[in-house]
């Protein structure tokens with residue numbers, strides 16, 4: 217089978233604890249969610265179709281990269297394609313995911329090395345009903361190099377902090393707080409960032425604040 221890939225490029229990882237590693241990025245086109253702050257271009261005009269062997273051949277040329285980041289969109293929307301592709305690749309697989317498609321994850325998890333999973337806050341995404349999906353997803357992800365990224369803005373609630381920390385504790389996951397970025401920079405004040413970090417840390421210690429470094433460096 218073939219699937220549409222929006223972009224293939226090398227850059228540094230700009231988010232989370234693996235920040236600064238050189239990666240090959242494979243950007244898929246589709247997503248199952250519709251977050252308020254999404255800046256992904258979902259038009260498919262520039263996308264190109266690849267078969268799994270064609271894409272694996274490109275990936276395997278990048279042995280100098282720390283890993284290959286499957287990103288989007290949501291890569292797990294293309295699970296049938298991933299089932300063909302992942303057994304063919306020879307560098308570690310790093311999955312960037314919205315952590316809502318647990319059944320799809322189950323089908324390919326044996327091929328995945330790193331999981332950068334989102335916790336989607338209703339206050340920031342405008343979406344609700346995802347806590348249970350995140351819970352199931354984190355359960356399936358156990359044993360992998362896993363962290364959870366939480367994009368937040370000034371609307372974050374104490375209840376959201378409570379639930380996110382409970383999930384962190386339950387599955388022993390590092391939580392990475394990421395202030396929402398807008399075209400004019402970080403969307404919240406320094407004081408608000410500090411207060412938010414403190415609220416998390418009083419409930420759960422394994423929390424870090426890491427902004428999107430690639431945006432400061434003006435690289436993608």
Ligand code: SF4
Pocket residue numbers: 247248249250251253254255256288289290314
């Ligand atoms: S999960 Fe990511 S790609 Fe999908 S709508 Fe949300 S921000 Fe956009």
